[in-house]
Amino acid sequence: MTSPARPLPDRTEVAIVGAGPTGLALAVTLALAGTDFVLLDAQDEGANTSRAAVVHARTLEVLDELGASAELIARGVKLTRFAVRDGARRLLTVPFDGLPTPHPYTLMVPQYETEAVLLARLRDLGGDVHRPHRVTSVVQDQEGVTLTTSAGRTLRASYAVGADGMHSTVREASGIGFGGSSYAESFVLADVVMDWAPGRDEVSLTFGAAGLLVVAPLPGGHYRIVATTDRAPEHPDRTFVQQLLDQRTPGQAMVTDLVWSSRFRVHHRVADRYRAERLFLAGDAAHVHSPAGGQGMNTGIQDGFALGTAFATDALDGYEARRRPVAERVVAFTDRMTRIATARNPAARVLRNSGLRLLGYTPFPARLATELAELDYR
Numbered sequence: 001m002t003s004p005a006r007p008l009p010d011r012t013e014v015a016i017v018g019a020g021p022t023g024l025a026l027a028v029t030l031a032l033a034g035t036d037f038v039l040l041d042a043q044d045e046g047a048n049t050s051r052a053a054v055v056h057a058r059t060l061e062v063l064d065e066l067g068a069s070a071e072l073i074a075r076g077v078k079l080t081r082f083a084v085r086d087g088a089r090r091l092l093t094v095p096f097d098g099l100p101t102p103h104p105y106t107l108m109v110p111q112y113e114t115e116a117v118l119l120a121r122l123r124d125l126g127g128d129v130h131r132p133h134r135v136t137s138v139v140q141d142q143e144g145v146t147l148t149t150s151a152g153r154t155l156r157a158s159y160a161v162g163a164d165g166m167h168s169t170v171r172e173a174s175g176i177g178f179g180g181s182s183y184a185e186s187f188v189l190a191d192v193v194m195d196w197a198p199g200r201d202e203v204s205l206t207f208g209a210a211g212l213l214v215v216a217p218l219p220g221g222h223y224r225i226v227a228t229t230d231r232a233p234e235h236p237d238r239t240f241v242q243q244l245l246d247q248r249t250p251g252q253a254m255v256t257d258l259v260w261s262s263r264f265r266v267h268h269r270v271a272d273r274y275r276a277e278r279l280f281l282a283g284d285a286a287h288v289h290s291p292a293g294g295q296g297m298n299t300g301i302q303d304g305f306a307l308g309t310a311f312a313t314d315a316l317d318g319y320e321a322r323r324r325p326v327a328e329r330v331v332a333f334t335d336r337m338t339r340i341a342t343a344r345n346p347a348a349r350v351l352r353n354s355g356l357r358l359l360g361y362t363p364f365p366a367r368l369a370t371e372l373a374e375l376d377y378r
Contacts, residue, residue, distance in 0.1 A: 008155060021118065029066065041133065053216065057373040133149045135169050137169075138174075178270075185266075186232045190224075
Protein backbone atom coordinates (compact mmCIF):
# COMPACT_ATOMS: atom_id res chain seq x y z
CA MET A 1 0.00 0.00 0.00
CA THR A 2 1.36 3.43 -0.97
CA SER A 3 1.85 5.82 1.94
CA PRO A 4 0.56 9.41 1.70
CA ALA A 5 2.96 11.81 -0.01
CA ARG A 6 5.15 13.70 2.45
CA PRO A 7 5.74 17.40 1.82
CA LEU A 8 9.25 18.09 0.58
CA PRO A 9 11.08 20.41 2.99
CA ASP A 10 13.02 23.43 1.80
CA ARG A 11 16.37 22.34 3.18
CA THR A 12 18.28 19.58 4.94
CA GLU A 13 21.80 18.55 5.89
CA VAL A 14 22.08 15.50 3.58
CA ALA A 15 19.95 14.96 0.47
CA ILE A 16 19.95 11.32 -0.64
CA VAL A 17 18.85 10.67 -4.22
CA GLY A 18 17.64 7.08 -4.64
CA ALA A 19 15.76 4.92 -2.12
CA GLY A 20 17.03 1.50 -3.12
CA PRO A 21 18.98 -0.61 -0.61
CA THR A 22 21.98 1.76 -0.67
CA GLY A 23 19.97 4.92 -0.05
CA LEU A 24 17.84 3.23 2.61
CA ALA A 25 20.91 1.90 4.46
CA LEU A 26 22.43 5.39 4.41
CA ALA A 27 19.18 6.95 5.63
CA VAL A 28 18.85 4.46 8.52
CA THR A 29 22.46 5.10 9.52
CA LEU A 30 21.86 8.87 9.53
CA ALA A 31 18.59 8.48 11.44
CA LEU A 32 20.32 6.45 14.14
CA ALA A 33 22.99 9.18 14.40
CA GLY A 34 20.45 12.01 14.57
CA THR A 35 21.70 13.62 11.34
CA ASP A 36 19.07 15.52 9.35
CA PHE A 37 18.43 14.10 5.87
CA VAL A 38 15.89 13.92 3.07
CA LEU A 39 15.59 10.71 1.04
CA LEU A 40 14.05 11.14 -2.43
CA ASP A 41 13.05 8.57 -5.02
CA ALA A 42 11.55 8.87 -8.50
CA GLN A 43 9.35 5.78 -8.21
CA ASP A 44 6.03 5.25 -6.51
CA GLU A 45 6.26 2.91 -3.55
CA GLY A 46 6.04 -0.74 -4.49
CA ALA A 47 7.27 -0.21 -8.06
CA ASN A 48 10.25 -2.52 -7.54
CA THR A 49 10.93 -6.15 -8.49
CA SER A 50 13.04 -8.96 -7.03
CA ARG A 51 16.34 -8.10 -8.83
CA ALA A 52 19.18 -8.76 -6.34
CA ALA A 53 18.53 -11.83 -4.22
CA VAL A 54 21.70 -12.55 -2.19
CA VAL A 55 22.58 -11.01 1.17
CA HIS A 56 26.07 -11.97 2.29
CA ALA A 57 27.50 -12.27 5.79
CA ARG A 58 29.22 -8.87 5.98
CA THR A 59 26.00 -7.15 4.93
CA LEU A 60 24.10 -9.02 7.64
CA GLU A 61 26.69 -7.75 10.15
CA VAL A 62 25.96 -4.20 8.93
CA LEU A 63 22.23 -4.83 9.22
CA ASP A 64 22.87 -6.03 12.81
CA GLU A 65 24.26 -2.54 13.49
CA LEU A 66 21.19 -0.96 11.88
CA GLY A 67 18.70 -3.11 13.78
CA ALA A 68 17.34 -4.68 10.60
CA SER A 69 18.91 -8.13 10.35
CA ALA A 70 16.53 -10.28 12.40
CA GLU A 71 13.45 -9.43 10.35
CA LEU A 72 15.26 -9.93 7.05
CA ILE A 73 16.70 -13.28 8.14
CA ALA A 74 13.19 -14.41 9.07
CA ARG A 75 12.05 -13.69 5.50
CA GLY A 76 14.90 -15.46 3.71
CA VAL A 77 16.45 -18.85 3.05
CA LYS A 78 19.82 -19.64 4.68
CA LEU A 79 22.29 -21.55 2.52
CA THR A 80 25.72 -22.81 3.55
CA ARG A 81 27.05 -24.13 0.21
CA PHE A 82 27.93 -22.69 -3.18
CA ALA A 83 28.48 -25.41 -5.78
CA VAL A 84 30.47 -24.92 -8.98
CA ARG A 85 29.52 -27.33 -11.77
CA ASP A 86 30.17 -28.07 -15.40
CA GLY A 87 26.80 -29.37 -16.54
CA ALA A 88 25.78 -31.95 -13.93
CA ARG A 89 29.39 -32.55 -12.76
CA ARG A 90 30.36 -30.92 -9.48
CA LEU A 91 33.80 -29.31 -9.69
CA LEU A 92 34.04 -27.44 -6.39
CA THR A 93 32.05 -26.81 -3.22
CA VAL A 94 32.45 -23.46 -1.47
CA PRO A 95 31.45 -23.73 2.23
CA PHE A 96 29.98 -20.77 4.14
CA ASP A 97 29.32 -22.58 7.42
CA GLY A 98 32.90 -22.09 8.62
CA LEU A 99 32.99 -18.32 8.14
CA PRO A 100 34.18 -16.29 11.17
CA THR A 101 30.95 -14.33 11.57
CA PRO A 102 27.67 -14.48 13.49
CA HIS A 103 26.11 -15.24 10.08
CA PRO A 104 27.98 -18.25 8.58
CA TYR A 105 25.71 -18.58 5.54
CA THR A 106 24.39 -16.63 2.59
CA LEU A 107 20.79 -15.43 2.79
CA MET A 108 18.58 -15.74 -0.28
CA VAL A 109 15.80 -13.15 -0.21
CA PRO A 110 14.26 -10.97 -2.96
CA GLN A 111 15.43 -7.37 -3.09
CA TYR A 112 11.94 -6.02 -2.45
CA GLU A 113 12.02 -7.77 0.93
CA THR A 114 15.38 -6.19 1.77
CA GLU A 115 13.99 -2.78 0.83
CA ALA A 116 10.79 -3.39 2.80
CA VAL A 117 12.73 -4.30 5.95
CA LEU A 118 15.03 -1.27 5.66
CA LEU A 119 12.06 1.03 4.98
CA ALA A 120 10.19 -0.32 8.02
CA ARG A 121 13.28 0.27 10.15
CA LEU A 122 13.59 3.81 8.78
CA ARG A 123 9.95 4.51 9.65
CA ASP A 124 10.47 3.08 13.13
CA LEU A 125 13.15 5.77 13.54
CA GLY A 126 10.80 8.53 12.35
CA GLY A 127 12.08 8.80 8.78
CA ASP A 128 10.54 8.00 5.40
CA VAL A 129 11.01 8.32 1.64
CA HIS A 130 9.77 11.37 -0.26
CA ARG A 131 8.28 10.06 -3.50
CA PRO A 132 7.74 10.32 -6.35
CA HIS A 133 10.35 13.07 -6.80
CA ARG A 134 12.59 12.73 -9.86
CA VAL A 135 15.68 14.88 -9.42
CA THR A 136 16.59 16.55 -12.73
CA SER A 137 19.21 19.08 -11.63
CA VAL A 138 21.94 19.09 -8.99
CA VAL A 139 24.00 22.27 -8.63
CA GLN A 140 26.56 22.85 -5.91
CA ASP A 141 28.24 26.03 -4.69
CA GLN A 142 30.51 26.94 -1.80
CA GLU A 143 27.68 26.90 0.75
CA GLY A 144 25.67 23.86 -0.35
CA VAL A 145 23.74 22.01 -3.04
CA THR A 146 20.46 22.87 -4.79
CA LEU A 147 18.42 19.95 -6.10
CA THR A 148 15.51 20.54 -8.48
CA THR A 149 12.81 17.99 -9.29
CA SER A 150 10.89 17.42 -12.52
CA ALA A 151 7.92 19.17 -10.88
CA GLY A 152 10.02 22.29 -10.25
CA ARG A 153 10.41 21.80 -6.50
CA THR A 154 13.79 22.71 -5.00
CA LEU A 155 15.65 21.34 -2.01
CA ARG A 156 18.68 22.99 -0.48
CA ALA A 157 21.19 20.70 1.26
CA SER A 158 24.64 20.93 2.73
CA TYR A 159 25.57 17.73 0.88
CA ALA A 160 23.98 15.45 -1.72
CA VAL A 161 24.51 11.73 -2.21
CA GLY A 162 23.89 9.89 -5.47
CA ALA A 163 22.45 6.49 -4.64
CA ASP A 164 20.50 6.68 -7.88
CA GLY A 165 21.97 3.84 -9.89
CA MET A 166 24.18 3.42 -12.91
CA HIS A 167 22.64 6.35 -14.78
CA SER A 168 23.10 8.63 -11.78
CA THR A 169 21.96 12.24 -12.07
CA VAL A 170 24.21 13.16 -9.15
CA ARG A 171 27.26 11.56 -10.74
CA GLU A 172 26.53 13.33 -14.01
CA ALA A 173 26.28 16.66 -12.19
CA SER A 174 29.53 15.97 -10.33
CA GLY A 175 31.53 15.50 -13.52
CA ILE A 176 33.04 12.30 -12.10
CA GLY A 177 34.06 9.77 -14.77
CA PHE A 178 32.73 6.22 -14.80
CA GLY A 179 35.42 4.15 -16.46
CA GLY A 180 35.05 0.59 -17.65
CA SER A 181 33.20 -1.36 -20.32
CA SER A 182 30.34 -3.79 -20.87
CA TYR A 183 30.11 -7.52 -21.52
CA ALA A 184 29.18 -8.69 -25.00
CA GLU A 185 26.54 -11.09 -23.70
CA SER A 186 23.10 -10.28 -22.36
CA PHE A 187 22.12 -11.47 -18.90
CA VAL A 188 18.76 -13.07 -18.21
CA LEU A 189 17.16 -12.92 -14.77
CA ALA A 190 14.16 -15.07 -13.94
CA ASP A 191 12.29 -16.21 -10.86
CA VAL A 192 10.62 -19.57 -11.47
CA VAL A 193 8.89 -22.50 -9.86
CA MET A 194 10.59 -25.71 -10.97
CA ASP A 195 11.74 -29.20 -10.13
CA TRP A 196 15.53 -28.89 -9.72
CA ALA A 197 17.57 -32.06 -9.28
CA PRO A 198 20.37 -30.55 -7.11
CA GLY A 199 17.70 -29.42 -4.63
CA ARG A 200 17.21 -26.38 -2.40
CA ASP A 201 20.26 -26.68 -0.14
CA GLU A 202 22.81 -24.75 -2.19
CA VAL A 203 23.48 -22.13 -4.83
CA SER A 204 24.70 -23.63 -8.11
CA LEU A 205 27.07 -21.89 -10.53
CA THR A 206 27.20 -23.91 -13.73
CA PHE A 207 29.85 -23.44 -16.41
CA GLY A 208 29.28 -24.35 -20.02
CA ALA A 209 30.27 -23.51 -23.56
CA ALA A 210 26.92 -21.75 -23.99
CA GLY A 211 27.51 -19.51 -20.99
CA LEU A 212 27.16 -19.07 -17.24
CA LEU A 213 24.12 -20.27 -15.28
CA VAL A 214 23.32 -19.57 -11.63
CA VAL A 215 20.42 -21.28 -9.87
CA ALA A 216 19.56 -20.33 -6.29
CA PRO A 217 16.59 -21.16 -4.05
CA LEU A 218 14.31 -18.31 -2.98
CA PRO A 219 11.55 -18.24 -0.35
CA GLY A 220 8.15 -19.59 -1.30
CA GLY A 221 9.49 -22.51 -3.32
CA HIS A 222 10.86 -20.24 -6.05
CA TYR A 223 14.28 -20.33 -7.72
CA ARG A 224 16.34 -17.45 -9.05
CA ILE A 225 18.02 -18.04 -12.41
CA VAL A 226 20.83 -15.87 -13.78
CA ALA A 227 22.24 -16.74 -17.19
CA THR A 228 24.42 -15.22 -19.88
CA THR A 229 23.25 -15.54 -23.45
CA ASP A 230 24.14 -14.04 -26.81
CA ARG A 231 20.54 -13.08 -27.50
CA ALA A 232 17.45 -12.94 -25.33
CA PRO A 233 13.98 -11.43 -25.67
CA GLU A 234 13.24 -8.37 -23.55
CA HIS A 235 10.96 -10.44 -21.31
CA PRO A 236 12.09 -14.08 -21.49
CA ASP A 237 9.16 -16.51 -21.27
CA ARG A 238 8.96 -19.92 -19.62
CA THR A 239 9.88 -21.71 -22.86
CA PHE A 240 13.02 -19.61 -23.29
CA VAL A 241 14.12 -20.22 -19.68
CA GLN A 242 13.48 -23.95 -20.01
CA GLN A 243 15.60 -24.05 -23.17
CA LEU A 244 18.47 -22.34 -21.31
CA LEU A 245 18.28 -24.93 -18.55
CA ASP A 246 17.99 -27.87 -20.97
CA GLN A 247 21.04 -26.67 -22.85
CA ARG A 248 23.23 -26.10 -19.80
CA THR A 249 21.96 -28.63 -17.25
CA PRO A 250 20.34 -31.40 -19.32
CA GLY A 251 17.75 -33.39 -17.41
CA GLN A 252 18.21 -31.37 -14.21
CA ALA A 253 15.30 -28.90 -14.36
CA MET A 254 11.61 -28.71 -15.25
CA VAL A 255 10.08 -25.22 -15.05
CA THR A 256 6.39 -25.24 -14.12
CA ASP A 257 5.80 -21.51 -13.70
CA LEU A 258 7.54 -18.23 -14.55
CA VAL A 259 7.04 -15.61 -11.81
CA TRP A 260 9.13 -12.76 -13.24
CA SER A 261 11.85 -12.25 -15.81
CA SER A 262 14.08 -9.58 -17.32
CA ARG A 263 16.93 -9.10 -19.76
CA PHE A 264 19.76 -6.66 -19.19
CA ARG A 265 23.30 -5.78 -20.20
CA VAL A 266 26.03 -5.81 -17.57
CA HIS A 267 28.86 -3.31 -17.26
CA HIS A 268 31.97 -3.41 -15.10
CA ARG A 269 32.75 0.16 -14.08
CA VAL A 270 34.05 2.09 -11.07
CA ALA A 271 33.66 5.85 -10.59
CA ASP A 272 36.94 7.74 -10.85
CA ARG A 273 36.19 9.35 -7.50
CA TYR A 274 33.50 8.97 -4.84
CA ARG A 275 33.39 12.65 -3.95
CA ALA A 276 33.34 15.99 -5.77
CA GLU A 277 33.23 18.72 -3.11
CA ARG A 278 29.71 18.41 -1.63
CA LEU A 279 28.55 15.55 -3.86
CA PHE A 280 29.08 11.88 -2.95
CA LEU A 281 28.43 8.59 -4.74
CA ALA A 282 27.38 5.20 -3.36
CA GLY A 283 26.07 1.89 -4.66
CA ASP A 284 25.50 1.45 -8.39
CA ALA A 285 26.15 5.15 -8.96
CA ALA A 286 29.74 4.40 -7.93
CA HIS A 287 30.28 0.82 -9.18
CA VAL A 288 28.56 -1.76 -11.36
CA HIS A 289 29.67 -5.28 -12.20
CA SER A 290 28.67 -8.81 -13.11
CA PRO A 291 26.00 -10.44 -10.91
CA ALA A 292 28.25 -13.52 -10.56
CA GLY A 293 28.67 -13.87 -6.80
CA GLY A 294 25.69 -11.65 -5.95
CA GLN A 295 27.81 -8.84 -4.51
CA GLY A 296 26.34 -5.69 -6.08
CA MET A 297 23.59 -4.86 -3.59
CA ASN A 298 25.79 -6.01 -0.72
CA THR A 299 28.58 -3.62 -1.65
CA GLY A 300 26.03 -0.81 -2.00
CA ILE A 301 24.48 -1.38 1.43
CA GLN A 302 27.95 -1.36 2.94
CA ASP A 303 28.69 1.90 1.07
CA GLY A 304 25.58 3.46 2.59
CA PHE A 305 26.52 2.38 6.10
CA ALA A 306 30.11 3.60 5.69
CA LEU A 307 29.06 6.98 4.29
CA GLY A 308 26.41 7.47 6.97
CA THR A 309 29.00 6.69 9.63
CA ALA A 310 31.39 9.15 7.98
CA PHE A 311 28.75 11.90 8.13
CA ALA A 312 27.96 11.09 11.75
CA THR A 313 31.61 11.12 12.82
CA ASP A 314 32.75 14.05 10.65
CA ALA A 315 35.11 11.72 8.75
CA LEU A 316 33.98 12.41 5.18
CA ASP A 317 37.52 12.60 3.83
CA GLY A 318 38.01 8.91 4.62
CA TYR A 319 34.93 7.58 2.80
CA GLU A 320 36.46 7.24 -0.67
CA ALA A 321 39.73 5.86 0.68
CA ARG A 322 37.81 3.15 2.52
CA ARG A 323 35.19 2.17 -0.03
CA ARG A 324 36.59 2.72 -3.53
CA PRO A 325 39.30 0.02 -3.16
CA VAL A 326 36.55 -2.39 -2.13
CA ALA A 327 34.63 -1.66 -5.34
CA GLU A 328 37.77 -2.08 -7.44
CA ARG A 329 38.40 -5.46 -5.84
CA VAL A 330 34.78 -6.63 -6.22
CA VAL A 331 34.63 -5.52 -9.86
CA ALA A 332 37.92 -7.27 -10.67
CA PHE A 333 36.86 -10.43 -8.81
CA THR A 334 33.43 -10.71 -10.46
CA ASP A 335 34.95 -9.96 -13.87
CA ARG A 336 37.40 -12.84 -13.41
CA MET A 337 34.58 -15.13 -12.28
CA THR A 338 32.45 -14.22 -15.28
CA ARG A 339 35.24 -14.65 -17.83
CA ILE A 340 36.30 -17.99 -16.34
CA ALA A 341 32.69 -19.20 -16.30
CA THR A 342 32.02 -18.16 -19.90
CA ALA A 343 35.25 -19.50 -21.44
CA ARG A 344 34.44 -21.12 -24.80
CA ASN A 345 37.79 -22.53 -25.86
CA PRO A 346 37.58 -26.33 -25.26
CA ALA A 347 41.19 -26.59 -24.04
CA ALA A 348 40.69 -23.67 -21.65
CA ARG A 349 37.55 -25.29 -20.25
CA VAL A 350 39.32 -28.62 -19.63
CA LEU A 351 42.17 -26.80 -17.87
CA ARG A 352 39.71 -24.73 -15.80
CA ASN A 353 37.69 -27.76 -14.71
CA SER A 354 40.77 -29.81 -13.78
CA GLY A 355 42.20 -26.87 -11.84
CA LEU A 356 39.00 -26.32 -9.87
CA ARG A 357 38.78 -29.99 -8.86
CA LEU A 358 42.35 -29.83 -7.57
CA LEU A 359 41.68 -26.57 -5.73
CA GLY A 360 38.95 -28.34 -3.80
CA TYR A 361 41.71 -30.08 -1.81
CA THR A 362 43.34 -26.79 -0.76
CA PRO A 363 42.32 -23.84 1.45
CA PHE A 364 41.00 -22.11 -1.71
CA PRO A 365 37.27 -22.87 -1.17
CA ALA A 366 37.33 -21.29 2.30
CA ARG A 367 39.16 -18.22 0.95
CA LEU A 368 36.62 -17.94 -1.87
CA ALA A 369 33.76 -18.08 0.66
CA THR A 370 35.37 -15.23 2.62
CA GLU A 371 35.74 -13.19 -0.58
CA LEU A 372 32.12 -13.73 -1.62
CA ALA A 373 30.89 -12.93 1.90
CA GLU A 374 32.95 -9.67 1.82
CA LEU A 375 34.31 -10.32 5.31
CA ASP A 376 37.70 -8.90 4.32
CA TYR A 377 36.02 -5.48 3.95
CA ARG A 378 35.15 -4.89 7.59
